[in-house]
Amino acid sequence: MANIQSAKKRIITSERRRKHNASCRSMIRTFIKKVHVAIATGDKIIALNAFSVMQPLVDRQASKGLIHKNKAARYKSNLISKIKLMPECKASNNRSSIESNLE
Template sequence: MANIKSAKKRIRQTARRTETRRNRVTRIRTFVKKVELAIQAGDKQAAEEAFREAQPVLQRGASKGAIHRNTAARKQSRLVSRIQAL
């Protein structure tokens, strides 16, 4: 455990940031999974609706640094192409 005041503060900040990012990534995974389940069910309209809900979550995750911006773009691109294939 840290003894220096600034080190203790860094530990607190890191813990807070880790929790926030973990929640954001979990939320992204949940929204993407909803789209994938709709695609597997073959319901194009539900998949499009789920994608409209997932897209801002992915963008926000990328802008906040929870995931890389190219990762967010790749996920969106692949989901859109799978939805269009239905």
């Protein structure tokens, strides 16, 4: 345990930042999983919508230094390439069930 006041404060603030960063990393992973689920369902429109929600979040966290910019680029590149390989989908009747899986 630290004896100096500034060191005690650094312990508290670093713990607070660690929790916040863990929360942000978890949020990024959750949105990436939503894109993967949308790709697995086979609906290209929902996959593109999920990707468009995920992309600015990943970019924002990369610019803040939470994740490396190359890792953010790799996430986006891999997901968009999987989406582009998907066939164009027709209007699906079970859209509500797919959207409920994303939430």
